[in-house]
Amino acid sequence: MKSAVILFPGSNREGDMIRALRQATHQQPAIVWHADHELPKRTDLVVLPGGFSYGDYLRCGAIAGRASIMEAVRAHAERGGLVLGVCNGFQILCESGILPGVLMRNAHLRFICRMQHLSVEQINSPFTNKYAARQIIKVCIAHGEGNYEADQTTIDRLEGDGRVAFRYCNAEGVIGGSANPNGSRNEIAGIFSEKRNVLGLMPHPENLIDPLVGGIDGRGLFDSLASAA
């Protein structure tokens, strides 16, 4: 598994991401600057890490979504290559049109930074096949704009095609109500592209890979990826 982490001005979770990728794949990910035009040869997985690219100016992920490297990321995704976007990375994937919909301001207008339970809604993907169906995992969230929104046709298509990867839930696995931290439509925390080779999600599985810092529920995602290529 050869991975590449894209660095934008204002990315700040790339260190955590690289650590998680190294742990699962036993290989050092390449770091690719946003102004580059090409990915390293034979890249299997492209990762857009969290952070505040371009200071969230204009809209979160709007400027990064049009960076020159994004054409290469789009081509990689269209070839069926794996792309993972976490938090700001998810916002960038939506802004670039690689994933549908948009991440809006949290319904209660507050930046949320805390632990959060998720239900793994779709395990038939290269990102989630090491989890059990409807497994409840505990990861963390840290965002001000995680309120997923799309038009009804898009939502229906995502639901109908099993493209909702994760939903917010409580510790008992109950989805919705107060378990939804940001007002996200249908409690959506993460979605796949049509071919399920692209995943965007707001929570940070890369921070839950070490029992010393809160748990290892994020490992399933990286172990899934490590076995994918």
Place this chain on the structure above:
Amino acid sequence: MKARVIVTLKNGVLDPQGKAIEGALTSLGVSGITSVRQGKVFDIEISAEDSSQAKQNLKTACEKLLANTVIENYSIEI
């Protein structure tokens, strides 16, 4: 020439910031406010052969970057 691009949220898109501003105005005692929707204004200097050319270029700017047409509408004034 000078141009102004106005980007607004589409009808039906929830605007929590507008709602918060609406609530604040009400609590400040400003009467009669029934709804607030927040948008963005861009004042742009553009050189082009004529205003229709400028408008065309600004339309491209809106479609490519200034507005997210999933949730936002835009209008261009020259």
